[in-house]
Amino acid sequence: MKYAENILSTIGNTPLIRLNKVCDEVEALVLAKVETFNPGHSIKDRMAVTMVRDAEEKRLLTPGGTIIECTSGNTGMGLALIAAIQGYKCIFTTTDKQSAEKINLLKAFGAEVIVCPTNVESSDPRSYYSVAERLSKQIPNSFWCNQYDNLSNSQAHFSTTGPEIWEQTEGKITHLIAGVGTGGTISGTGRYLKSKNPQVKVWGVDTYGSALKKYHETGILDPKEIYPYITEGIGEDIIPKNIDFAVIDHFEKVSDKDAALAARRLAREEALLMGYSSGSALAGLIQLKDQLTQDDIVVIIFPDHGSRYVGKIFNDDWMRERGFLETDLKVKDLIRTKQDKRFFSVTSNSTVRDALHLMKENDISQLPVDKEDQFIGAVTETRLLSYILENPSSHLDTNIEAIMGDPLPHVPLEMAMQDVSRYFDRKIPGVLTQDTAGNWHVITQHDIIRSIRS
DSSP, X not given: OOOOSSGGGGOSOOOEEEOOGGGTTOOSEEEEEEGGGSTTSBTHHHHHHHHHHHHHHTTSSOTTOEEEEEOSSHHHHHHHHHHHHHTOEEEEEEETTSOHHHHHHHHHTTOEEEEEOSSSOTTSTTSHHHHHHHHHHHSTTEEXXXXXXXXXXXXXXXXXXXXXXXXXXXXXXXXXXXXXXXSHHHHHHHHHHHHHOTTOEEEEEEETTOSHHHHHHHSOOOGGGOOOOOOOSOOOSSOOTTOOTTTOOEEEEEOHHHHHHHHHHHHHHHOOOBOXXXXXXXXXXXXXXXXXXXXOEEEEEEOBBGGGGTTTTTOHHHHHHTTTTTTOOBHHHHHHHOSOOOOOOEXXXXXXXXXXXHHXXXXXXXXEEEETTEEEEEEEHHHHHHHHHHOTTSOTTSBGGGTOBSOOOBOOTTSBHHHHGXXXXXXXXXXXXXXXXXXXXXXXXXXXXXXXXX
8 A cells, every 4th residue: 555654754745747838938938846745735745854853863843842933934834743742842933924725724733822022133132043043052951953054954955856957857956046045955956066066056045135146246134125025935134054055046126016927827827836935936936038049958947826915915905005906997897886876767657756865865976767667868967967056946856767878888897997998978978887796886987996906
């Protein structure tokens, strides 16, 4: 029989998957090392096992002890798996910019999670780095993994990730692309690949607001390079010992927006639901595409799963609030976020009085006119007011058909709002749409303005 002794035995040996549509402008063959096939759904499972094993061998961690780590979530998940199997306790510190999904997943494995502020220096006693260090000194029989400076991190990738890629490409790899955070993945993997072929190019992807690219190019940790960013999993305001800058040939910076949009493309065009840093790596590759030829074989590392970002980069509202989808608003999006979804209309038997009453009571400016489940016209406040002022002696019981105008245009749910706006003029103050449940809605210029997040 073939079976794993426990979940830890399934770590590693992740597949290489060719990227097609998202790389249609890239001449090289691009292969993704998809690390979500690890049991913790990220590449961090590899180094978590190695760090704990090495700590046990050095008697830094003994049975019944407590694993402590500062983590963006993925390293914590790998360590939580080990703790569950081997009977350790876990305390993780993380930053307040991490997704709720990551934090809740860590808690699901029984870990204690302490959320610390993001926008403080690593030396600040409130930082997730400093809190982890302090706890490790206070709690007996505890081990702070410190993935930033613990060289077991990069060694894990020298021993596993690098050899796997070399074997899977039959030694034909020409370029490695990976995001850089702690530096363990790119340094360990890159060092192994260059030991087999010094001509392999290693490109690191950084984010704006991180100091790594500037430090690689100048050897200076420039405070002016450091400012808040949204991207998770890459970038640093410190220089981790795991980063071997001699292994990395080039750093490419990618914006928060480009990384998020690239991750969304992976899901929609390649059916690969990947995380934020995977989007960064893909965007970095596309920015560097002119340096590649059809003879190149590129391996790009996708570290973690997109399920940890469903409330962020895969949430249209979250993306729109940050200006990442400013031209992507559709009719269905406006309907979903519209606070007042009530729909008012009058029938062909209604009177001017009926329409006036509805408009006054509900503060609306137009009413579709319904006849036998068909909208045969519409009455607007402008038309209604003009009729009343021009016919002061007329009775308000005049039939509405006598004063109604043309029906409001009907638009589909998938229409972009910039296309809807072209319908509006003095005679057409709104449009009609019907949602998937069969409910009708009127959309006005005022509704579109309210939907724009400033």
